[in-house]
Amino acid sequence: MQNQINLTFGKEALAELPHKLKARAYSSLFILVDEHTQSYCLEPFLNQTQLHDAHVLQMKAGEENKQLQTCEKLWQQLSELGADRNSALLNLGGGVVTDLGGFVACTFKRGIDFYNIPTSLLAMVDASVGGKTGIDFGPLKNQIGIIEEPQEVIIDSQWLQTLPEVEIRSGFAEMLKHGLIANPDYWKELIELNTLDVNSLAPLIESSIAVKKEVVETDPKERGLRKILNYGHTLGHAIESYFLIHPHKKRLLHGEAIAVGMVLEAFLSMHCCGLNPMDAAAIKSGFKRFYPPVSFSNEEINEIVDLLRHDKKNKAGRVHFVLLKSIGDPQMDVEVPQELFQKAFEYYSAP
Ligand SMILES: NC(=O)c1ccc[n+]([C@@H]2O[C@H](COP(=O)([O-])OP(=O)(O)OC[C@H]3O[C@@H](n4cnc5c(N)ncnc54)[C@H](O)[C@@H]3O)[C@@H](O)[C@H]2O)c1
Ligand SMILES: [Zn+2]
Known part of the structure; x- marks a missing residue:
């Protein structure tokens, strides 16, 4: 956990990621995707990082799912899959995934490490940088959350190829x-x-x-x-x-x-x-x-x-x-x- 912004860029940074994760000796790794980033980004991400042992967690796409119920499901899955204080979560998605995934990570067992790999332009230039994590509360946007920087934000424009x-x-x-x-x-x-x-x-x-x-x-x-x-x-x-x-x-x-x-x-x-x-x-x-x-x-x-x-x-x-x-x-x-x-x-x- 830290308040300093740690940004890296490009495919090289992505290729470095598995080595950094290994050096930190996490007990287990989780990758959060939504339906679209699961279809478009997960396979290239796994091919480029070789993180095939990580557990993949999935949420529905869209702002309407940036809600507590989604967090509950993810906390449940983390528990069932044996996540502990020394696990880490990799958020692979747009601003909804990085906001909600960051919040889930910051609250699970009082906080596990998380990494943002933003896949939408908005998440690259805005949402994934600056430590604001959180969810909507009913119709009220971003009402519940925590300010906490991810361990690292890896920005790579390759993901924009499939972005509408x-x-x-x-x-x-x-x-x-x-x-x-x-x-x-x-x-x-x-x-x-x-x-x-x-x-x-x-x-x-x-x-x-x-x-x-x-x-x-x-x-x-x-x-x-x-x-x-x-x-x-x-x-x-x-x-x-x-x-x-x-x-x-x-x-x-x-x-x-x-x-x-x-x-x-x-x-x-x-x-x-x-x-x-x-x-x-x-x-x-x-x-x-x-x-x-x-x-x-x-x-x-x-x-x-x-x-x-x-x-x-x-x-x-x-x-x-x-x-x-x-x-x-x-x-x-x-x-x-x-x-x-x-x-x-x-x-x-x-x-
Ligand atoms: N934390 C912050 O400081 C901050 C700042 C700005 C915005 N936000 C939050 O960010 C969210 C908006 O972010 P967003 O626009 O990325 O929304 P989003 O995460 O919903 O992504 C937009 C759509 O693009 C899809 N998508 C993402 N990457 C893709 C890819 N590479 N290929 C194909 N489809 C892809 C998503 O599945 C989704 O359907 C809002 O919830 C907003 O509150 C947070
Ligand atoms: Zn804005």
């Missing part, structure tokens, strides 16, 4: 966010990409993770700086919740919702933090290159703004935002006048 395109776009939104909050050159490089595929993204993943790593190592418990990772997420989460409450309307993945949120919050940044209008326009057109527009009726906007009041980061009923003074220079805890919300949606929808 919408999931690639969802993870790409977090990469754009990392550019916007910390690295203007990186942001420019990303929005100039012509395709989003393994070849174009692979060389860019490491810089994105570097932003998250630096922020999280400075402020692991989100007392201050870590909040900048929430750029686009205040309105983005409200939009995400709105479409979860009304599933018949549209399904928006997390990244698609925060992509809208980042354009809306660019408008707020212009009005509350002095973001240059040209930069706000560049943010809007940058996102439009990759994300189809989402339309919102007035009624929908009102309901989304209402949902903002439930954001867990509110203080004393006021909505606080992370906004941009300029690209690469965020400001935390900005209070925004309510009347700007409607205008932000108008800005987003205008051609």
Whole structure:
């Protein structure tokens, strides 16, 4: 158990893994997959690591399974298969597997070692790095959890080959966010990409993770700086919740919702933090290159703004935002006048 982020990259790192595990002399090894990573990633993982003796634990895919019942089943299986304090769990999957697997590991017998091998873009650049583990509690996302770093996170873009395109776009939104909050050159490089595929993204993943790593190592418990990772997420989460409450309307993945949120919050940044209008326009057109527009009726906007009041980061009923003074220079805890919300949606929808 540790609070330092230990990241390794590429197939070589994967090939090294069995030697590191052997050196630690674990009593037994477990690999957690979901249905999709079992089909697409498990066999190559076993071939490349030769960890054929590890027990494979499986969970159903999808956010709706990031729940206590799934943990109970896994704790049960760990017990039945004789896991002890000296066992280790390898999480091979997207953010659901790394969040839930990390939590299962941290709580089983008061904590066993775990390793993250993220297989979705979102898990590579965001979920698997930074030590937040946990599960949803009923409809409330990430309500139960522990902050604990894995022994190691092994990032390898090979897994992206089988990841559906919408999931690639969802993870790409977090990469754009990392550019916007910390690295203007990186942001420019990303929005100039012509395709989003393994070849174009692979060389860019490491810089994105570097932003998250630096922020999280400075402020692991989100007392201050870590909040900048929430750029686009205040309105983005409200939009995400709105479409979860009304599933018949549209399904928006997390990244698609925060992509809208980042354009809306660019408008707020212009009005509350002095973001240059040209930069706000560049943010809007940058996102439009990759994300189809989402339309919102007035009624929908009102309901989304209402949902903002439930954001867990509110203080004393006021909505606080992370906004941009300029690209690469965020400001935390900005209070925004309510009347700007409607205008932000108008800005987003205008051609
Ligand atoms: N801990 C954190 O700091 C943090 C940060 C951001 C997000 N998250 C969490 O991450 C989760 C979202 O992560 P996600 O988008 O990876 O979701 P996910 O794990 O549900 O993966 C998305 C889909 O892709 C599939 N998949 C994953 N890898 C694949 C591959 N290589 N080939 C084919 N299919 C593959 C999965 O089975 C799933 O169906 C949410 O629960 C969110 O709360 C956590
Ligand atoms: Zn996010």
